[in-house]
Amino acid sequence: MNKIEPLVIKLAETKLNEEGVKQLAEHYTAIDWLERVRKIQPNDSEFLIELAGRACYKSFGVGINPNVTKIRDNPKDYLTNVLEKGDGSILEHATVTFAFLNVSRVFTHEIVRHRAGTAMSQESLRYVRPRDISLWLPPDLEPASEKFSETVEEIEKRYHELESQFDWDKMTFEQKKRVTSALRRILPDGIATNLIWTANHRTIRWVIEMRTHPSAEVEIRMIFGKVAEICIRDYPLLYADFTAKQLADGTTQYIPKYSKV
Numbered sequence: 001m002n003k004i005e006p007l008v009i010k011l012a013e014t015k016l017n018e019e020g021v022k023q024l025a026e027h028y029t030a031i032d033w034l035e036r037v038r039k040i041q042p043n044d045s046e047f048l049i050e051l052a053g054r055a056c057y058k059s060f061g062v063g064i065n066p067n068v069t070k071i072r073d074n075p076k077d078y079l080t081n082v083l084e085k086g087d088g089s090i091l092e093h094a095t096v097t098f099a100f101l102n103v104s105r106v107f108t109h110e111i112v113r114h115r116a117g118t119a120m121s122q123e124s125l126r127y128v129r130p131r132d133i134s135l136w137l138p139p140d141l142e143p144a145s146e147k148f149s150e151t152v153e154e155i156e157k158r159y160h161e162l163e164s165q166f167d168w169d170k171m172t173f174e175q176k177k178r179v180t181s182a183l184r185r186i187l188p189d190g191i192a193t194n195l196i197w198t199a200n201h202r203t204i205r206w207v208i209e210m211r212t213h214p215s216a217e218v219e220i221r222m223i224f225g226k227v228a229e230i231c232i233r234d235y236p237l238l239y240a241d242f243t244a245k246q247l248a249d250g251t252t253q254y255i256p257k258y259s260k261v
């Protein structure tokens with residue numbers, strides 16, 4: 001048994017094509033707006049979301065759309081108004097990709113329930129035959145940690161006994177895959193796995209709210225607490241309405257002023 005800790009890594013995020021943005025601004029006669037706003041808004045994701053929103057009403061400046069007589073001048077006011085009104089669909093234009101490493105299958109089973117606006121790739125236990133059982137010990141089990149470790153080691157021992165019933169060197173890759181898949185049925189839900197998760201900001205806001213709530217499971221709360229920290233740091237306007245509340249178990253709940261935009 002190998003004791004591990006869940007890990008959250010930010011892998012990728014939306015990046016602007018500056019040349020394309022310039023072309024679009026020319027199309028909307030909005031070069032003045034582009035030059036002024038890009039100086040104060042260097043964040044590609046937040047900029048793209050504002051751009052998509054303004055394209056809806058041609059609200060890059062007064063007079064471009066004759067119906068528009070005033071505009072919100074700066075990105076902060078613009079995005080705050082979007083969140084306040086719940087116009088969340090434009091938040092779907094920008095995404096973040098995370099690696100969730102050393103997470104349990106308890107966690108992955110729960111996160112797949114969030115379908116809207118997500119993409120997932122999970123390590124396959126049909127292809128990957130574990131050498132050992134790597135596992136995170138939930139703090140609630142601390143008083144029973146010795147017994148817990150003994151139990152996992154027993155399962156690990158039994159797994160290897162079953163595994164040794166097969167002559168792996170003589171098996172085709174397809175046969176190995178079938179047996180690996182069959183053998184995993186005795187492995188615990190807590191066994192560590194890895195997941196690559198991409199979501200747009202509308203979805204991330206919602207999942208942070210749902211999954212850092214005290215009624216959610218402790219591991220998913222820890223992981224989405226880290227996701228919240230990253231998003232508040234890297235997309236300050238899109239997550240400006242979140243407040244952090246320390247919970248008794250050491251995790252943090254993140255509560256948005258504007259729920260489910």
Ligand SMILES: Cc1cc2nc3c(=O)[nH]c(=O)nc-3n(C[C@H](O)[C@H](O)[C@H](O)COP(=O)(O)OP(=O)(O)OC[C@H]3O[C@@H](n4cnc5c(N)ncnc54)[C@H](O)[C@@H]3O)c2cc1C
Nearest residue numbers: 112113114115116117203206207210211213214215216217
């Ligand atoms: C604390 C907690 C306990 C839970 N306990 C259980 C449990 O005991 N058993 C269980 O089965 N699940 C449980 N869940 C999972 C829960 O029921 C949801 O499936 C999960 O949280 C996904 O959220 P969502 O429905 O908002 O979907 P998401 O995919 O996150 O979608 C976001 C929003 O998009 C809209 N949407 C998405 N898909 C559709 C659709 N097909 N049609 C119409 N609108 C859609 C909805 O407004 C939805 O809220 C629990 C979740 C939490 C946070």
